[in-house]
Amino acid sequence: MSRHTPITAVVTGASSGIGLAVARAFLQRGDRVVGNARDHGRLEEAAYALDAGARFVTIAGDIADPATSARMFEVAEARFGRVDVLVNNAGVFLSKPFVEYSASDLDALLATNLRGAIHATKRAVEHMSAHGGGHVVNVTASIALQPLAGVPAALPILIKGGLNALTRALALELAPKKILVSAVAPGIVETPLYAGADRDALRTLQPLRRIGSAEEIADAVLHLAGATFTTGVVLPVDGGMSAGHW
Template structure:
């Protein structure tokens, strides 16, 4: 289903998982629109890709609805379609439940939920006119498999809302040939780990039955599969090395 005329939007694409997803779709011949709140990193990523004619970048905080509109409008203006949307932009930080301030919860809900919600809203408008498309949301395995020693109620609440949104949108738009799925990563080697104070991601390998952490390319491969599948919607694909299936013991 490789098509040099298809267009993918990837939010949060300047580093880590988002960058890997954008790179894979670019390799597969897609037109690619990348977004990030960090304009400097985003420009560097664009240049790392070789500044190709079939890639454009739109900087801005996706929690701002205007940015959602700008990203989708840029895709349509430059490439004429929005065939795939990957809602990867997100913020995540552990903090004990009783210490979470209102502004912190608002930030998680703003970027993770509102960013996904409103960017999807803009993309669906275009997909309905085109006769179909695919939306891929990035959640977390922690929605279904919490860890007592990792207090993160605020960000996980926002990610749980994304999981629920996925199923509802899949139900509403299945008849319109729009698939909506979630990828729920486990521990993935990416810049996020150091941002939340984990200096050695491999130290968490034991959380996975495969006793290793994932790579950003593992999530990218899953995103490409969901984008090109004609018969998968409303699902949560765990890319987590068995994190939700069981535990290591002894």
């Protein structure tokens, strides 16, 4: 069995939920992580819980601000030499009837879910182009592949669907630079996003009739981050939710 060579990953939205699980999965196999989140206090709590010492570096800041992405990559390069993987995980989700979305709702969704991913990916492409390649893994949403009548979420679907399209387009554009771009599309996952929600109702939204774990999404992210002949794929990890009607 070959020994794993440690890599460096930048993970956005790393203070809780899927992002925290992804950071933990990288760290548990000996990798180094630069983790970003907006809330400094929660990010420091995550660092304490991960207990990875100097292998986990925190960068607090709004991912919608391009200066945050610049700082993530500057620090990663200064501390660890290079970045091998970017995981665009930071995101917000607002479910409501279309006509009830406000201008501020749209601004919040665009800022974190779209602009944040674009700023971070641009920095990653610049960095990875100069270092011989790398991987970008976007965390999107299964509902963008298969909308649900019982979950009105037109704007998140629009934006996450746009990230799926961006994933495929960049996979083609960046293949000559040896930069692989893929996405994981989670279904309903046990994270703070669903705190207080009706668990029985959530289970009915997926054919496997259970809620996924953040660790299951992290497994998929690490798989794509280590793939050498897979790019442009949007991988549903959703208990069958995107397979069709049931």
